[in-house]
Amino acid sequence: MDWGMQNRLNRIIRPETGRTVMLAVDHGYFLGAMSRIENPATTIEPLLPHCDALMPTRGVLRTSVDPATDTPIVLRVSGGNSIAGPNLADEGITVDFEDAIRLNVAAVALSIYVGTNYENQTLLNLSELVNNGQTYGIPVLAVTAVGKELEKRDARYLKLCCRIAAELGAAFVKTYYCDDFEQVVAGCPVPVVIAGGPKLKTELDAMKMAHDAISRGAAGVDMGRNIWQSDFPVPMIRAVREVVHNNATPEEAHELFRQLKSEARKETAKI
Numbered sequence: 279m280d281w282g283m284q285n286r287l288n289r290i291i292r293p294e295t296g297r298t299v300m301l302a303v304d305h306g307y308f309l310g311a312m313s314r315i316e317n318p319a320t321t322i323e324p325l326l327p328h329c330d331a332l333m334p335t336r337g338v339l340r341t342s343v344d345p346a347t348d349t350p351i352v353l354r355v356s357g358g359n360s361i362a363g364p365n366l367a368d369e370g371i372t373v374d375f376e377d378a379i380r381l382n383v384a385a386v387a388l389s390i391y392v393g394t395n396y397e398n399q400t401l402l403n404l405s406e407l408v409n410n411g412q413t414y415g416i417p418v419l420a421v422t423a424v425g426k427e428l429e430k431r432d433a434r435y436l437k438l439c440c441r442i443a444a445e446l447g448a449a450f451v452k453t454y455y456c457d458d459f460e461q462v463v464a465g466c467p468v469p470v471v472i473a474g475g476p477k478l479k480t481e482l483d484a485m486k487m488a489h490d491a492i493s494r495g496a497a498g499v500d501m502g503r504n505i506w507q508s509d510f511p512v513p514m515i516r517a518v519r520e521v522v523h524n525n526a527t528p529e530e531a532h533e534l535f536r537q538l539k540s541e542a543r544k545e546t547a548k549i
């Protein structure tokens with residue numbers, strides 16, 4: 279891999295552990311102002327020091343992220359769909375590569391929709407980005423999206439999607455955690471990170487999922503709702519970091535979460 283590409287990837291996937299905690303805040307590109315991210319700046323600001331990379335859209339990046347940040351940006355560059363529209367899979371590339379460079383991104387991200395009517399379109403989107411990325415040394419993150427069909431999240435399907443993404447040149451892939459996740463990782467020659475998916479019942483459940491994914495070969499998480507929809511987002515991301523970077527068990531991470539939560543409550547009581 280060329281130096282620039284490798285250097286950018288090393289800023290995202292920490293060389294010390296080979297893992298990453300990415301914070302996904304791109305949801306608004308098709309879901310609008312979701313609960314707890316209505317004001318992106320307020321949601322992002324306290325979490326930014328605790329993530330290895332941030333995944334926003336360019337609109338949120340320009341309006342709601344402090345340009346003084348050192349945190350690498352993995353820019354969402356696909357869209358053109360909405361939850362109210364006819365088909366979530368019908369995505370195009372939304373950002374000129376030159377604008378991504380102007381924004382000093384560490385990587386660009388887009389969704390692919392394998393097995394849908396838009397498979398060809400979204401896989402060619404990926405290929406176009408990889409071609410541009412190779413020219414400028416910018417890695418591409420492929421997101422194996424399932425749209426509204428959450429039941430598609432099984433190992434056979436996700437293994438297919440991840441492998442295709444890697445074959446087309448994605449430098450890393452984001453997918454969902456599933457049973458037999460190690461098979462998804464085994465079939466994919468580039469690092470795989472997991473999305474959190476819809477908010478789980480408890481914080482401990484999200485820590486268990488992160489732990490299971492890491493122990494089955496994931497290179498980290500790119501989590502959104504399970505962090506910023508928690509009542510205690512900073513304790514939550516710090517606990518997830520313990521799982522990802524320090525191999526904490528879910529119970530150890532949850533104990534840290536409880537401690538940090540109680541400290542946060544005391545701080546709020548002082549105000």
Ligand code: 5RP
Pocket residue numbers: 302303304305333389421423473474475476500501502503504
């Ligand atoms: C949408 C995305 C989101 O960034 C992704 O789903 C991660 O967020 P969450 O953990 O909330 O699922 O890529 O296609």
